[in-house]
Amino acid sequence: MIAKLIEEEILKEVSEAQKEGLLPSDIKLRFQVEPPKVKEHGDYATNLALSLAGQAGKNPRELAQWFAEKFATRGDLFEKVEVAGPGFINFFIAKAYWQQVPRVIEARGKDYGRVEVGGGRKVQVEFVSANPTGPLHIGHGRGAAVGDTLSRLLSFAGFQVEKEYYVNDVGRQMKILGRSVYLRARELAGEKIDFPEDHYRGEYIREIARDLLEKEPSFLDLPEEEAIEKAKDFALQVILSGIKKDLEDFGVTYDHWFSEKSLYEGNYVEKALSFLKEKGLLYEKDGAVWFRAKDFGDEKDRVVIRATGEPTYFASDIAYHYHKFFVRNYDLVVDIWGADHHGYVPRLKAVIQAFGLPKEKLEVLLIQMVNLLEGGKLKSMSTRAGEFVTLRELLEEVGKDATRFIFLTRRADSPLDFDVELAKKQSRENPVYYVQYAHARLASLFRKAKEAGFEDPSAQGADLALLDTPEDFNLLKLLDYFPDTIEACVTKLEPHLLTFYLLDLATALHDYYTKHRFLSEDQPRTRARLVLAKAVKQVLATGLELLGVSAPERM
RNA sequence: GCGCCCGUAGCUCAACUGGAUAGAGCGUUGGACUUCGAAUCCAAAGGCUGGAGGUUCGAGUCCUCCCGGGCGCGCCA
Numbered sequence: 001m002i003a004k005l006i007e008e009e010i011l012k013e014v015s016e017a018q019k020e021g022l023l024p025s026d027i028k029l030r031f032q033v034e035p036p037k038v039k040e041h042g043d044y045a046t047n048l049a050l051s052l053a054g055q056a057g058k059n060p061r062e063l064a065q066w067f068a069e070k071f072a073t074r075g076d077l078f079e080k081v082e083v084a085g086p087g088f089i090n091f092f093i094a095k096a097y098w099q100q101v102p103r104v105i106e107a108r109g110k111d112y113g114r115v116e117v118g119g120g121r122k123v124q125v126e127f128v129s130a131n132p133t134g135p136l137h138i139g140h141g142r143g144a145a146v147g148d149t150l151s152r153l154l155s156f157a158g159f160q161v162e163k164e165y166y167v168n169d170v171g172r173q174m175k176i177l178g179r180s181v182y183l184r185a186r187e188l189a190g191e192k193i194d195f196p197e198d199h200y201r202g203e204y205i206r207e208i209a210r211d212l213l214e215k216e217p218s219f220l221d222l223p224e225e226e227a228i229e230k231a232k233d234f235a236l237q238v239i240l241s242g243i244k245k246d247l248e249d250f251g252v253t254y255d256h257w258f259s260e261k262s263l264y265e266g267n268y269v270e271k272a273l274s275f276l277k278e279k280g281l282l283y284e285k286d287g288a289v290w291f292r293a294k295d296f297g298d299e300k301d302r303v304v305i306r307a308t309g310e311p312t313y314f315a316s317d318i319a320y321h322y323h324k325f326f327v328r329n330y331d332l333v334v335d336i337w338g339a340d341h342h343g344y345v346p347r348l349k350a351v352i353q354a355f356g357l358p359k360e361k362l363e364v365l366l367i368q369m370v371n372l373l374e375g376g377k378l379k380s381m382s383t384r385a386g387e388f389v390t391l392r393e394l395l396e397e398v399g400k401d402a403t404r405f406i407f408l409t410r411r412a413d414s415p416l417d418f419d420v421e422l423a424k425k426q427s428r429e430n431p432v433y434y435v436q437y438a439h440a441r442l443a444s445l446f447r448k449a450k451e452a453g454f455e456d457p458s459a460q461g462a463d464l465a466l467l468d469t470p471e472d473f474n475l476l477k478l479l480d481y482f483p484d485t486i487e488a489c490v491t492k493l494e495p496h497l498l499t500f501y502l503l504d505l506a507t508a509l510h511d512y513y514t515k516h517r518f519l520s521e522d523q524p525r526t527r528a529r530l531v532l533a534k535a536v537k538q539v540l541a542t543g544l545e546l547l548g549v550s551a552p553e554r555m
Numbered sequence: 556g557c558g559c560c561c562g563u564a565g566c567u568c569a570a571c572u573g574g575a576u577a578g579a580g581c582g583u584u585g586g587a588c589u590u591c592g593a594a595u596c597c598a599a600a601g602g603c604u605g606g607a608g609g610u611u612c613g614a615g616u617c618c619u620c621c622c623g624g625g626c627g628c629g630c631c632a
Contacts, residue, residue: 037576047574060612086612286630312629313632339627343627345559368626414560422581428580428595429581430594431580434580434594434595436594438595441591447591511597513596514595519591555592
């Protein structure tokens with residue numbers, strides 16, 4: 001938060017400098033305020049003067065000096081402001097500023113960390129959207145963890161968020177699913193079947209066939225086409241409710257389950273395509289209908305209607321995004337896909353621009369692969385053969401908290417090794433317990449404090465100036481930085497930053513714990529430290545909640 | 556062949572989008588519990604950021620070319 005205050009000071013003084021003629025009025029303001037790597041350089045530093053010097057034709061150090069003197073008048077914020085190196089301005093924050101942080105946290109409670117970057121804008125996050133042809137596997141789990149946590153963060157940051165799962169319930173895959181179940185049913189009825197290679201071979205298909213036969217023993221008597229259709233509908237419903245259940249148990253719920261089929265039933269494919277056609281962005285060639293993707297930066301034009309008259313998957317996607325932007329009017333749409341779809345991004349971005357929208361309205365997040373390890377060695381997975389670790393198995397073996405947390409310990413776009421053995425371990429190697437332990441430790445501390453007669457310590461009347469050791473300041477600074485972390489997660493769409501932040505905060509707390517005692521004979525100090533502890537506990541709890549991970553009182 | 560992503564300590568990863576002396580964890584070695592939870596902490600060792608150029612006050616970060624890896628390049632989804 002202090003960084004925000006510094007930025008405000010900078011903006012104020014820059015316009016002052018312009019008034020005085022020190023800086024030209026048409027400068028491009030680009031600067032950063034960030035904690036320097038070296039302690040000696042202060043709590044925060046800015047490159048302001050360096051970035052302005054060139055434009056103003058001034059010496060950066062002289063410029064920095066001018067600003068430093070202005071900033072120094074804010075004694076309530078800064079203990080010292082100095083010019084260093086080529087023209088950095090280093091800020092040493094006043095102790096009193098840090099020490100009032102727990103007071104702010106106490107006042108805002110669960111809302112501490114909320115930032116208003118969203119401004120009520122309507123954003124849709126679409127994630128997982130796996131074909132409903134089988135259970136979710138470990139890779140989908142990663143997408144779910146990232147999408148759900150990002151959604152929680154966006155809503156915490158003032159966006160109006162809607163979470164959506166796109167159900168691909170039409171097309172060839174669905175037909176194959178129906179046939180797969182139908183053939184297994186005939187097999188169960190005693191027939192010898194030569195099961196096709198490209199059909200779904202998982203054991204779950206047999207189970208669905210068995211259930212269907214039990215429910216409707218006569219369904220095999222139907223004409224084949226009709227039976228397959230019935231098998232498809234039944235399988236879709238069974239698989240989809242399984243997916244829903246898995247996600248719920250993973251802590252993920254959706255606002256909408258959006259059916260691809262409904263795009264056709266509502267004539268949105270037609271509407272979207274004629275919208276493009278009116279703009280002259282479709283043409284016919286070789287009997288097919290093409291979209292002029294190349295005009296908007298894609299490698300080549302793309303087919304939307306095949307020569308057979310059937311629309312492509314891409315046509316559905318055009319209609320789907322038409323629906324997102326023109327029917328539901330989202331201000332921002334975030335699509336979360338597997339990284340293997342990255343080649344698809346330019347195509348869809350082209351569509352957005354063809355719609356006449358700025359391409360920033362669509363953000364595509366690519367989730368890299370998950371490699372499953374068991375005790376350090378790679379376990380191979382093959383979806384087609386029906387051999388994979390399902391999200392369900394992972395939940396049962398590892399648990400929700402560890403699974404979600406581990407999925408968020410990497411940037412989404414870098415591949416992740418998931419070691420099941422390690423994820424089950426309750427040790428330092430497993431980062432989730434490190435953070436949860438910090439929270440449980442504090443909970444235990446408050447139980448002890450209560451016994452010692454410190455009932456619900458409040459900042460009111462506490463002397464927070466007693467928080468004056470290096471470890472106190474370490475914690476106070478991190479607490480102050482929490483809202484900045486939330487903002488960074490949201491503006492960069494990188495939820496993993498929160499995970500790293502929580503690990504830092506837990507480290508600082510554990511460090512404090514071994515160096516200092518919270519409870520002592522010194523009543524005022526005990527009181528101040530308990531206020532600090534309460535603030536840390538609050539932030540840990542808020543952070544874990546955003547990750548969808550529990551914050552235990554005991555473990 | 557073309558396009559996108561990646562290459563940072565022995566291993567797994569950070570580095571706040573161009574900032575000052577590149578940081579953590581694991582592993583290794585050595586230490587810390589009669590006191591609020593040792594699922595913890597402290598210390599040491601470990602680096603030419605794959606390589607070579609370039610851009611500027613300043614490069615792990617931007618540009619070019621190599622080397623090595625992943626993924627895409629359908630009238631599939």
